[in-house]
Amino acid sequence: MNISSNVPRPPSISLTPWEWMRKNLLSPWYNGLLTLLTLGFLYGVGKGILTWVLKEARWEVVTDNFRLFLVGQYPSDQLWRVWLGLLGLSLLLGLTGGVWKGTAYSFARATLVALGIFLLVPASWGTRTWLIANGVALAGGILAGRRFRSRRFQQGVLAGWLLYFPLLVFLLRGRPPLLSPVEPGLWGGLLLTFLLALVSIVLSFPIGVLLALGRRSALPAVRLFSVLYIEVIRGVPLVTVLFMADIMLPLFLPEGLRVDRALRAMMGFTLFSAAYVAENVRGGLQAIPAGQIEAAHALGLNSFQTTLFIILPQALRLVIPANVGQFISLFKDTSLVAIMGLLELLGIGKAVLANPAYMGLYREVYLFVALVYGIFSYAMSYASLRLEKALGVGER
Amino acid sequence: MSPLRSPTPFWRRASIRVWIAQVFFVLLIALAAGFFYSNLMHALRTRGLSVSFRFLTLEAGFRIGETPIPYDPGDSYGRAFLVGVLNTLRVTGIGIILATLLGVIAGVARFSPNWLIRQIVAGYVELIRNTPLLVQLVFWYYAVIFKMPTIQESITIARSILISHRGIALPWPRPTGAFLPWFSFLLVGTVVAAGVGRFRQQYQGRTGRPGYPWLSAISVWVLFAAGGWLLFGSPVWMDRPVIQGTIYRGGVVLTPEFASLLVGLVVYTAAFIAEVVRGGILSVRKGQVEAARALGLREGQILRLIIFPQALRVIIPPLTSQYLNLAKNSSLAIAVGFPDLFSVGKTIFNQTGQPVPAVILVMATYLAMSLFTSLLMNIYNRHVQFLEK
Numbered sequence: 001m002n003i004s005s006n007v008p009r010p011p012s013i014s015l016t017p018w019e020w021m022r023k024n025l026l027s028p029w030y031n032g033l034l035t036l037l038t039l040g041f042l043y044g045v046g047k048g049i050l051t052w053v054l055k056e057a058r059w060e061v062v063t064d065n066f067r068l069f070l071v072g073q074y075p076s077d078q079l080w081r082v083w084l085g086l087l088g089l090s091l092l093l094g095l096t097g098g099v100w101k102g103t104a105y106s107f108a109r110a111t112l113v114a115l116g117i118f119l120l121v122p123a124s125w126g127t128r129t130w131l132i133a134n135g136v137a138l139a140g141g142i143l144a145g146r147r148f149r150s151r152r153f154q155q156g157v158l159a160g161w162l163l164y165f166p167l168l169v170f171l172l173r174g175r176p177p178l179l180s181p182v183e184p185g186l187w188g189g190l191l192l193t194f195l196l197a198l199v200s201i202v203l204s205f206p207i208g209v210l211l212a213l214g215r216r217s218a219l220p221a222v223r224l225f226s227v228l229y230i231e232v233i234r235g236v237p238l239v240t241v242l243f244m245a246d247i248m249l250p251l252f253l254p255e256g257l258r259v260d261r262a263l264r265a266m267m268g269f270t271l272f273s274a275a276y277v278a279e280n281v282r283g284g285l286q287a288i289p290a291g292q293i294e295a296a297h298a299l300g301l302n303s304f305q306t307t308l309f310i311i312l313p314q315a316l317r318l319v320i321p322a323n324v325g326q327f328i329s330l331f332k333d334t335s336l337v338a339i340m341g342l343l344e345l346l347g348i349g350k351a352v353l354a355n356p357a358y359m360g361l362y363r364e365v366y367l368f369v370a371l372v373y374g375i376f377s378y379a380m381s382y383a384s385l386r387l388e389k390a391l392g393v394g395e396r
Numbered sequence: 397m398s399p400l401r402s403p404t405p406f407w408r409r410a411s412i413r414v415w416i417a418q419v420f421f422v423l424l425i426a427l428a429a430g431f432f433y434s435n436l437m438h439a440l441r442t443r444g445l446s447v448s449f450r451f452l453t454l455e456a457g458f459r460i461g462e463t464p465i466p467y468d469p470g471d472s473y474g475r476a477f478l479v480g481v482l483n484t485l486r487v488t489g490i491g492i493i494l495a496t497l498l499g500v501i502a503g504v505a506r507f508s509p510n511w512l513i514r515q516i517v518a519g520y521v522e523l524i525r526n527t528p529l530l531v532q533l534v535f536w537y538y539a540v541i542f543k544m545p546t547i548q549e550s551i552t553i554a555r556s557i558l559i560s561h562r563g564i565a566l567p568w569p570r571p572t573g574a575f576l577p578w579f580s581f582l583l584v585g586t587v588v589a590a591g592v593g594r595f596r597q598q599y600q601g602r603t604g605r606p607g608y609p610w611l612s613a614i615s616v617w618v619l620f621a622a623g624g625w626l627l628f629g630s631p632v633w634m635d636r637p638v639i640q641g642t643i644y645r646g647g648v649v650l651t652p653e654f655a656s657l658l659v660g661l662v663v664y665t666a667a668f669i670a671e672v673v674r675g676g677i678l679s680v681r682k683g684q685v686e687a688a689r690a691l692g693l694r695e696g697q698i699l700r701l702i703i704f705p706q707a708l709r710v711i712i713p714p715l716t717s718q719y720l721n722l723a724k725n726s727s728l729a730i731a732v733g734f735p736d737l738f739s740v741g742k743t744i745f746n747q748t749g750q751p752v753p754a755v756i757l758v759m760a761t762y763l764a765m766s767l768f769t770s771l772l773m774n775i776y777n778r779h780v781q782f783l784e785k
Binding site for chain 2: 024025031034035038039042218219220221222225232234235236237238239240243244247248250251252253254255332333335336338339346350353362363366367369370373374377378381
């Protein structure tokens with residue numbers, strides 16, 4: 001019986017601006033004083049920052065090296081490959097936004113707006129053409145996705161995402177008969193940041209799921225191995241894992257097999273992130289009631305089938321928000337490869353500052369780098385918040 | 397053939413299958429380990445590397461910028477590494493204390509009745525949590541401390557705190573000859589104060605009238621401290637830093653490296669601790685606060701007696717992981733040139749060219765520190781949890 005419908009809701013309070021101010025800013029008297037002091041402080045700081053940003057800062061260090069910040073030393077005659085990769089991304093994002101409503105759709109729409117804003121930035125006509133092409137792909141994707149909103153089409157889009165990453169790496173890397181090779185050592189800037197984050201995220205997820213299952217396995221040997229791995233990795237800092245991947249990985253591989261530094265970093269990130277993903281997934285596994293497993297066994301499913309068709313689909317859905325959080329922190333942690341000497345976003349910043357022409361412009365460069373990281377991680381955490389609400393994880 | 401009559405073949409029995417699977421798994425791991433091990437051995441042989449830790453007794457021969465214990469380049473690698481470990485412990489210990497203070501203040505300020513304060517704290521938390529710590533550290537080092545004025549033109553706060561691009565100099569209390577008698581006197585005072593507090597508490601319990609146990613105990617203690625001061629003279633003197641040529645004399649001087657690392661770690665971790673504290677406070681049911689108000693407790697009392705003890709149970713586990721994160725994040729010291737344990741370990745690797753012992757040494761030390769901290773916090777956690785039957 002539902003009694004809540006009979007209970008009157010508390011009256012909604014509407015305040016006039018003056019009442020709102022009195023309640024939130026001015027009463028009691030010491031609060032008013034605090035408000036005044038804070039306002040004075042904000043005025044002083046804000047004025048200082050604004051004067052610096054608008055008048056004193058030499059932003060040409062950013063605008064002159066914009067391409068370096070975005071793609072590093074990727075050869076300029078091969079840049080179309082990066083653009084083509086982005087085009088594919090826009091198309092997929094548009095299709096996803098069109099096929100699924102909600103978060104994906106608002107995300108795609110926000111990206112479209114962002115593309116529009118980028119168009120206002122002065123740039124060469126080639127860049128503008130590519131930007132417009134991206135916008136068209138995005139909008140076209142949305143329209144096409146809305147048109148064919150079927151189960152088959154959804155599966156197709158998912159498959160597209162899975163195929164996209166190997167294709168992207170192939171496109172960027174190249175292979176002599178088809179595309180001229182571009183060594184990963186030349187990848188840099190935001191491009192490298194994204195590649196490091198994406199590859200590590202995609203690879204660490206399945207390893208993490210396996211480790212989580214291993215930690216709850218009935219086999220003591222498997223359990224011991226998983227626990228040891230997870231606890232050791234979680235007990236040491238990421239820099240040391242990267243350091244190990246950088247200097248010890250070559251020793252572990254067969255002679256003659258040379259692994260590029262960027263790839264070594266990706267392996268380090270993958271090994272590190274897998275332990276954290278495993279702990280998140282374990283949380284989800286623990287939340288599945290035992291009755292589900294018993295019911296599956298009663299229906300005649302074996303342990304493997306139970307895990308794959310009953311437990312994992314429910315558990316993974318529960319841990320999506322936690323894992324998105326882990327991926328955001330992995331995205332921020334990619335900046336650590338600057339210590340290894342790789343030229344991702346922060347590394348490029350350091351390299352630019354080493355140029356005598358831009359000596360001492362630390363504030364401009366590091367603020368810009370922080371801003372770029374900030375925009376992307378804020379967008380991701382916003383999306384994850386929406387996703388959490390859409391999935392209703394917290395409300396069950 | 398009916399399944400009831402025929403016995404299950406032995407390989408389908410669950411207990412046997414568990415064993416087979418384990419043997420398979422162990423074999424697989426052993427194979428992989430063997431493969432990597434033989435590669436490693438081969439690589440070590442062909443490159444003339446070793447896995448021995450004997451080099452630790454050799455002469456290090458490199459300088460270290462900051463040494464909590466006496467050290468010079470003639471000392472051994474082992475001692476150099478110890479210096480790094482102590483530096484890490486120093487920045488972690490101070491960082492944890494300061495980050496907890498700032499984090500708790502920021503977390504509580506999220507519930508301030510003042511709208512402006514709430515917005516500022518929320519902005520701080522979002523800004524810090526959405527940018528990488530490493531970028532923040534290099535920003536503090538290069539864009540803030542590096543851009544400070546020269547030592548002669550140091551920024552002076554309250555005539556005793558000096559800030560320049562050579563670091564931060566703080567005044568520090570140092571004991572005088574009168575310290576020992578004063579301190580002994582104060583110890584007696586502490587015992588007396590505890591007795592008075594206890595007596596007033598009993599009085600309050602007996603009569604039901606307010607006995608102000610804390611207030612009276614603290615005033616007795618303060619009386620003793622002040623009385624001792626009058627009797628024996630000042631127990632401490634303020635060692636104020638002064639500028640002498642191009643260096644600071646006196647006081648406590650934080651190097652730019654240490655200062656930027658500390659500030660960066662504290663500001664970063666405090667933002668996360670603020671969220672932990674906020675979550676803990678939100679977890680206390682509203683009815684608790686309303687009931688406390690109905691009983692006539694003041695806002696401060698509600699916070700101290702009702703909200704915090706209950707929020708603490710929720711706060712401790714995630715707080716532990718924030719402390720561990722701070723300790724692990726201190727390894728980013730290398731980006732600002734602070735000689736912590738990872739930075740010294742890397743220098744040792746660069747000098748000796750031996751990757752295996754260097755990596756093992758660094759990782760094992762961090763692992764030991766992490767395990768020790770989580771052990772301590774687990775004990776404390778058990779202490780604050782509800783005692784359940």
